[in-house]
Amino acid sequence: MYIPYGRQSIREEDIEEVVRVLRSDYLTTGPKVTEFEKVVADYVGAKYAVAVSNGTAALHIACLAAGIGAGDEVITSPITFAASANCVLYCGGTPVFADIKKDTYNIDPEDIERKITPKTKAIIPVHYTGQPCEMDAITEIAKKHNLIVIEDGAQVISGEYKGKKIGSISDMTTFSFHPVKPVTTGEGGMVTTNNKKLYERLKLFHTHGITREPELMDKQDGPWYYEQLELGFNYRITDIQCALGISQMRRLDAFAKHRRALAARYNQGFADCKNVITPYQHPDCLSSWHLYMIQVPADMRKAVFEKLRQAGIGVNVHYIPVYKHPYYQAHGYQDICCPNAETFYAGAITLPLYADMTEEQVDYVVEKVVDAVGSC
Numbered sequence: 001m002y003i004p005y006g007r008q009s010i011r012e013e014d015i016e017e018v019v020r021v022l023r024s025d026y027l028t029t030g031p032k033v034t035e036f037e038k039v040v041a042d043y044v045g046a047k048y049a050v051a052v053s054n055g056t057a058a059l060h061i062a063c064l065a066a067g068i069g070a071g072d073e074v075i076t077s078p079i080t081f082a083a084s085a086n087c088v089l090y091c092g093g094t095p096v097f098a099d100i101k102k103d104t105y106n107i108d109p110e111d112i113e114r115k116i117t118p119k120t121k122a123i124i125p126v127h128y129t130g131q132p133c134e135m136d137a138i139t140e141i142a143k144k145h146n147l148i149v150i151e152d153g154a155q156v157i158s159g160e161y162k163g164k165k166i167g168s169i170s171d172m173t174t175f176s177f178h179p180v181k182p183v184t185t186g187e188g189g190m191v192t193t194n195n196k197k198l199y200e201r202l203k204l205f206h207t208h209g210i211t212r213e214p215e216l217m218d219k220q221d222g223p224w225y226y227e228q229l230e231l232g233f234n235y236r237i238t239d240i241q242c243a244l245g246i247s248q249m250r251r252l253d254a255f256a257k258h259r260r261a262l263a264a265r266y267n268q269g270f271a272d273c274k275n276v277i278t279p280y281q282h283p284d285c286l287s288s289w290h291l292y293m294i295q296v297p298a299d300m301r302k303a304v305f306e307k308l309r310q311a312g313i314g315v316n317v318h319y320i321p322v323y324k325h326p327y328y329q330a331h332g333y334q335d336i337c338c339p340n341a342e343t344f345y346a347g348a349i350t351l352p353l354y355a356d357m358t359e360e361q362v363d364y365v366v367e368k369v370v371d372a373v374g375s376c
């Protein structure tokens with residue numbers, strides 16, 4: 001028995017939706033893409049959505065739509081997947097890392113303020129593990145300094161801040177539908193926004209910068225006519241993937257409920273274990289529980305990790321602070337230090353958590369963790 005850290009949940013009903021598309025006229029950019037965009041936009045309470053090929057593409061077109069370019073600084077968290085910062089580099093901008101908070105592991109609004117310079121153009125808060133960031137504080141800072149906010153919601157779909165679903169608070173929010181994320185399309189992503197201008201730009205950038213919208217074009221040569229207005233990309237998603245996404249979205253609330261119950265069971269299991277720090281939940285936030293992170297004493301982390309892997313538990317570590325990667329070290333980040341991020345990283349272990357995980361599996365993981373850390 002091997003328990004992975006994350007895994008998709010696919011049922012017959014999901015498979016049937018996909019097969020229906022394979023028998024239909026459109027394999028890509030057909031009715032299922034539009035329907036999936038509407039399903040997600042309605043779910044998160046946003047006016048507009050653009051579905052794309054993956055979460056990284058979503059971040060890239062969001063940065064392009066925001067007009068991020070050479071000379072612009074964008075503040076994000078170091079405890080994230082590299083894509084949250086890479087998307088800024090793709091546009092010629094400079095990622096700047098603000099430290100995380102010790103309790104939530106999310107970006108610290110106070111450190112965002114400290115990192116703001118006249119070059120700062122945007123903030124990319126990451127809802128790490130699926131727990132929303134402190135969006136009131138971040139929104140206030142953005143207003144005060146006239147900054148764009150792009151929420152990296154790759155892990156958060158179903159998560160709520162002050163009773164409101166993440167996806168409509170800031171200028172733009174991006175999602176990922178990779179198989180380990182809360183819902184999947186195999187590969188896939190989306191950007192949601194309430195801003196029509198940004199929506200139009202997102203549409204352009206996700207397909208070569210090309211439009212057929214009469215009101216966006218300089219002239220009208222005939223019914224065949226289209227114009228390339230920007231240098232965009234082919235970041236389109238297929239109808240095949242979106243059919244899976246639509247089916248998965250019907251199951252999202254059930255997935256989320258089960259993840260919450262499993263997280264509560266983990267918390268309870270570790271309640272008396274002083275060598276295990278369980279994830280703190282901010283009272284304003286409802287997490288999607290994409291990841292269940294524990295911290296163990298840093299000098300034990302490696303041994304505990306290895307013991308758990310030997311016991312067939314697919315533990316992981318999310319994440320190595322982004323600026324520590326060789327690429328970043330070689331490109332000007334060698335003197336950067338976010339102390340809270342580094343302390344967190346040193347003791348962090350990701351335990352398995354996914355929609356089809358059972359309570360018995362959680363109990364098994366708890367037992368093995370408690371064994372491994374000893375002296376609880």
Ligand SMILES: *Cc1c(COP(=O)(O)O)cnc(C)c1O
Nearest residue numbers: 054055056081083154176177178
């Ligand atoms: C998964 C993830 C991404 C990238 O999404 P892909 O669909 O894999 O491209 C970006 N940011 C965060 C925080 C993620 O977890």
